[in-house]
Amino acid sequence: MPIVRLGDEGRWTNYHGTGTCEGATRFALRSGDAERGRDEIAIAAESVQDWLAQAKLAKRRVRPLGAGWSPSNVNISSQSWLLHTRRFNRCFRIGAGDVRPGVDAGALMLVEAGALVDEISDKFEEQGRSLWTSGAGNGQTFAGAAATGTHGSMIARGGIQDHIRAVQIVTPAGIHWIEPAAGVMSDAFIAATGSVALRDDEVFAAAQLPVGSVGIVTALVVDSVPKFLVRPIQNLRKVDRAALDWLAAGDFRRFSAAYALDRDPDFVQMIVNPYKPFKRPAMLRFLYREPWRDDYPRATPGQLGAGYDALSLLGRLLNDYPWARGPLLQFAMKQGYASGPDVDDPPVYGSWGEGLDTHRPLAGLFNASVTIDRADLARAFERICAVYAKHGGSTVVTVRFMERAQGLLAPARFTHNAVIDFDGPRSRRTADAYARVVECLDAEGIGFTRHWAKNCHLDAARVAADYGEDFRRWRAAQGRLLPDPAHRALFGSEVLDNLGLTR
Numbered sequence: 001m002p003i004v005r006l007g008d009e010g011r012w013t014n015y016h017g018t019g020t021c022e023g024a025t026r027f028a029l030r031s032g033d034a035e036r037g038r039d040e041i042a043i044a045a046e047s048v049q050d051w052l053a054q055a056k057l058a059k060r061r062v063r064p065l066g067a068g069w070s071p072s073n074v075n076i077s078s079q080s081w082l083l084h085t086r087r088f089n090r091c092f093r094i095g096a097g098d099v100r101p102g103v104d105a106g107a108l109m110l111v112e113a114g115a116l117v118d119e120i121s122d123k124f125e126e127q128g129r130s131l132w133t134s135g136a137g138n139g140q141t142f143a144g145a146a147a148t149g150t151h152g153s154m155i156a157r158g159g160i161q162d163h164i165r166a167v168q169i170v171t172p173a174g175i176h177w178i179e180p181a182a183g184v185m186s187d188a189f190i191a192a193t194g195s196v197a198l199r200d201d202e203v204f205a206a207a208q209l210p211v212g213s214v215g216i217v218t219a220l221v222v223d224s225v226p227k228f229l230v231r232p233i234q235n236l237r238k239v240d241r242a243a244l245d246w247l248a249a250g251d252f253r254r255f256s257a258a259y260a261l262d263r264d265p266d267f268v269q270m271i272v273n274p275y276k277p278f279k280r281p282a283m284l285r286f287l288y289r290e291p292w293r294d295d296y297p298r299a300t301p302g303q304l305g306a307g308y309d310a311l312s313l314l315g316r317l318l319n320d321y322p323w324a325r326g327p328l329l330q331f332a333m334k335q336g337y338a339s340g341p342d343v344d345d346p347p348v349y350g351s352w353g354e355g356l357d358t359h360r361p362l363a364g365l366f367n368a369s370v371t372i373d374r375a376d377l378a379r380a381f382e383r384i385c386a387v388y389a390k391h392g393g394s395t396v397v398t399v400r401f402m403e404r405a406q407g408l409l410a411p412a413r414f415t416h417n418a419v420i421d422f423d424g425p426r427s428r429r430t431a432d433a434y435a436r437v438v439e440c441l442d443a444e445g446i447g448f449t450r451h452w453a454k455n456c457h458l459d460a461a462r463v464a465a466d467y468g469e470d471f472r473r474w475r476a477a478q479g480r481l482l483p484d485p486a487h488r489a490l491f492g493s494e495v496l497d498n499l500g501l502t503r
């Protein structure tokens with residue numbers, strides 16, 4: 001039996017301590033030892049469906065959990081049955097006979113829904129393949145990361161959900177194998193997973209980014225590219241105001257030439273102190289992609305510049321000494337940021353996965369963001385920093401770049417996107433300052449969306465307005481997977497109901 005009950009009803013707190021489920025009955029979905037992935041997934045999907053029926057009988061809502069990272073509390077539901085998926089994490093190769101004609105089976109992997117981004121990345125790298133983008137950390141489950149549109153700053157790529165080619169979703173009424181209309185997996189393979197094929201572009205686009213609201217994801221088919229090396233450059237530089245125009249226009253080469261290497265970068269990230277953003281040095285990170293070679297000298301994640309946790313350590317100081325906030329933040333940036341490898345240091349290289357880490361839990365974390373049309377960056381950025389600093393925001397401000405991402409509810413919905421993150425210590429003042437940023441963007445008529453996983457103060461009216469016709473299409477697709485309102489309610493929670501996703 002792949003689902004086991006974990007103890008008595010009680011409390012469960014999410015990974016970063018932003019929310020607690022009261023009266024939670026916890027269950028775990030666990031991998032088996034079947035030789036073939038399709039057999040294992042068939043067994044698991046059936047037992048998830050039985051579990052949903054039992055939850056309904058017990059009059060409890062359900063909440064599937066990945067790594068429990070989301071600070072927006074889309075993973076929190078009280079008086080519910082929680083399903084931990086972390087131990088349902090096997091990954092399987094896909095054979096040429098299992099896919100439809102024209103599909104490259106060697107690029108694909110069948111993964112159980114609880115597999116971490118890190119685990120999938122490792123498996124791909126063992127096979128000479130790689131993910132092409134992911135978030136700054138890799139300790140989320142793939143299903144959980146895709147559920148909220150997780151992204152990094154690969155400038156020519158979208159979100160992590162863009163890797164998904166097919167997904168198995170279990171609802172009380174069915175076990176669905178969802179793919180685009182063109183199809184990916186063979187009919188025989190899909191039948192062996194115990195699912196009914198649903199080849200439909202609309203439902204697939206809804207299922208790529210489901211925000212935990214269309215059923216339980218049990219398995220995914222994940223795509224990859226040939227493995228590549230990245231060379232990081234990481235430095236502290238005063239960024240000129242004019243450089244924002246280059247970034248807004250997508251002239252990343254010029255930005256790179258000014259602050260790092262005179263080469264086309266693949267990844268550009270800028271972390272600034274919102275207190276005098278152009279007077280104080282910003283932390284810049286560039287990645288330059290190179291063809292894979294086996295003989296590159298190995299470097300540690302630290303040498304590759306992974307993570308920037310130390311920024312959070314001065315959280316209390318920032319909150320308690322408002323007059324010193326600007327200099328303290330700059331001190332934290334200097335201490336917390338791996339200095340180098342800079343342009344003149346000996347180059348270091350790593351695979352995509354080696355440059356990431358799984359992150360440690362950070363209690364008292366604040367995360368929020370706005371995603372804007374990159375073309376608006378120059379006019380929006382300075383306003384955002386000024387408003388945020390004026391109202392006492394106590395985090396750094398990070399700018400990342402990405403192309404339009406897949407999935408009807410992808411926050412990166414502009415052709416070219418600039419994502420502005422406010423990540424750091426939690427405080428009331430910081431949350432208020434972020435709310436002022438949102439007001440300011442509205443007042444200036446600058447369009448933006450917000451991250452599903454972060455503390456972005458969204459509500460149903462705003463979600464419907466931000467996503468417009470795509471939201472209506474997402475609801476229609478959800479209605480095809482969960483036609484019975486009682487089944488939609490089964491996946492509801494206070495947070496998801498307020499977002500208008502499950503009511």
Ligand SMILES: Cc1cc2nc3c(=O)[nH]c(=O)nc-3n(C[C@H](O)[C@H](O)[C@H](O)COP(=O)(O)OP(=O)(O)OC[C@H]3O[C@@H](n4cnc5c(N)ncnc54)[C@H](O)[C@@H]3O)c2cc1C
Binds near residue numbers: 147
């Ligand atoms: C320290 C930190 C760093 C981060 N860095 C980034 C970043 O660089 N870029 C970025 O975009 N985001 C980032 N995030 C946000 C993070 O990627 C998201 O919160 C992501 O959703 C977490 O994945 P998870 O596995 O923990 O999902 P959870 O938080 O457990 O769940 C997220 C949602 O998915 C649902 N869900 C999970 N598994 C399933 C399943 N099997 N079936 C159906 N629904 C499911 C849950 O019910 C919930 O609604 C960061 C968050 C933190 C705390």
